[in-house]
Amino acid sequence: MKPWGDTGPRIVVTGATGAVGRHLARRLGAGAQARLLVRDAEKAARLGLPDDAVVTGDYQDRSRLEEVLAGADAVFVVTANPLRPADDANILAAARARGVRRAVKLSWTAVADPDATDLIARWNRDSEALLHDSGLDWTVLRMRSPMSNTLAWASAIRKESVVRSFAGDAPTACVDPRDVAEAAARVLTEPGHESRTYALTGPEELTPREQTRQLADVLRRPLRFEELTAEQALTRWRERLPEPLAQALLEVAERRGGPGTGPGHDGEGDLEALLGHAPTPYRQWAADHAAHFC
Numbered sequence: 001m002k003p004w005g006d007t008g009p010r011i012v013v014t015g016a017t018g019a020v021g022r023h024l025a026r027r028l029g030a031g032a033q034a035r036l037l038v039r040d041a042e043k044a045a046r047l048g049l050p051d052d053a054v055v056t057g058d059y060q061d062r063s064r065l066e067e068v069l070a071g072a073d074a075v076f077v078v079t080a081n082p083l084r085p086a087d088d089a090n091i092l093a094a095a096r097a098r099g100v101r102r103a104v105k106l107s108w109t110a111v112a113d114p115d116a117t118d119l120i121a122r123w124n125r126d127s128e129a130l131l132h133d134s135g136l137d138w139t140v141l142r143m144r145s146p147m148s149n150t151l152a153w154a155s156a157i158r159k160e161s162v163v164r165s166f167a168g169d170a171p172t173a174c175v176d177p178r179d180v181a182e183a184a185a186r187v188l189t190e191p192g193h194e195s196r197t198y199a200l201t202g203p204e205e206l207t208p209r210e211q212t213r214q215l216a217d218v219l220r221r222p223l224r225f226e227e228l229t230a231e232q233a234l235t236r237w238r239e240r241l242p243e244p245l246a247q248a249l250l251e252v253a254e255r256r257g258g259p260g261t262g263p264g265h266d267g268e269g270d271l272e273a274l275l276g277h278a279p280t281p282y283r284q285w286a287a288d289h290a291a292h293f294c
């Protein structure tokens with residue numbers, strides 16, 4: 001592991017291969033020093049993360065976390081497994097033990113929704129509480145669904161020109177993970193964001209059907225939309241996730257199919273204020289990622 005240099009804030013990015021982390025990792029290259037924590041160095045290389053900044057480690061290995069965090073000013077905390085709540089606790093305890101002053105945590109907008117009682121919302125809520133009690137200066141970035149979730153449609157679009165999704169008419173103000181990374185970079189490197197919780201939402205509410213139409217426009221070919229039943233969606237989630245997570249995703253999707261969070265939802269405007277420019281629309285994200293769908 002490369003020793004820290006003398007210039008710029010020293011930042012550890014956990015989840016550096018994740019949807020947001022990979023963009024933050026590339027962004028911090030200029031102006032800040034970064035250690036990019038990954039558990040799979042080959043994946044990091046495939047994503048083009050700068051070799052000399054990549055360090056390997058697992059959230060379950062507390063002593064490794066301490067080695068990586070030693071000497072850092074700030075840590076970006078990304079955890080992804082609600083069945084392993086100790087991950088957040090380990091990262092925060094290691095940061096505290098090594099004198100790190102600031103932690104910026106990626107979380108979920110549903111935390112603010114009293115009707116969100118699914119496992120994923122409860123875990124994010126508990127993780128935020130751990131952060132508040134950590135003794136570190138904290139900031140929470142609550143994100144709506146990242147636009148990159150629709151990459152899960154890429155294979156069926158390429159092979160069959162079809163999108164299959166549950167709750168086709170449920171709107172979400174999905175957000176470009178590049179925008180979230182840009183906001184995170186500002187919060188990690190600027191003063192004045194301590195004890196703040198930002199809701200990072202995209203510029204418009206879109207349903208999966210509307211996203212499919214926009215993708216078809218961008219790709220200049222017709223795409224069909226096939227709505228999955230709850231049972232079909234659950235079967236698909238069960239193929240790749242443990243049962244409690246598959247059930248939680250079903251609860252999330254069923255809740256989204258209910259009353260929307262239309263204009264005026266909590267946190268509207270937080271992202272634009274942090275970025276200093278309008279958030280990226282889905283159509284632009286789709287155009288920039290069209291190659292994945294061709």
Ligand SMILES: NC(=O)c1ccc[n+]([C@@H]2O[C@H](COP(=O)([O-])OP(=O)(O)OC[C@H]3O[C@@H](n4cnc5c(N)ncnc54)[C@H](OP(=O)(O)O)[C@@H]3O)[C@@H](O)[C@H]2O)c1
Pocket residue numbers: 014015016017018019020021038039040043057058059060078079080081087106107108109120124143144145146149
């Ligand atoms: N995904 C969504 O739709 C969504 C929507 C809104 C909010 N959120 C919130 O955003 C946060 C991140 O979730 P996500 O699913 O979006 O994450 P993600 O993009 O999949 O990123 C998770 C990152 O954590 C790494 N990681 C996981 N377990 C690890 C371990 N034990 N040791 C080291 N690294 C580990 C992963 O590495 P690998 O690349 O090796 O797996 C990956 O880099 C969560 O709080 C989630 O609730 C997610």
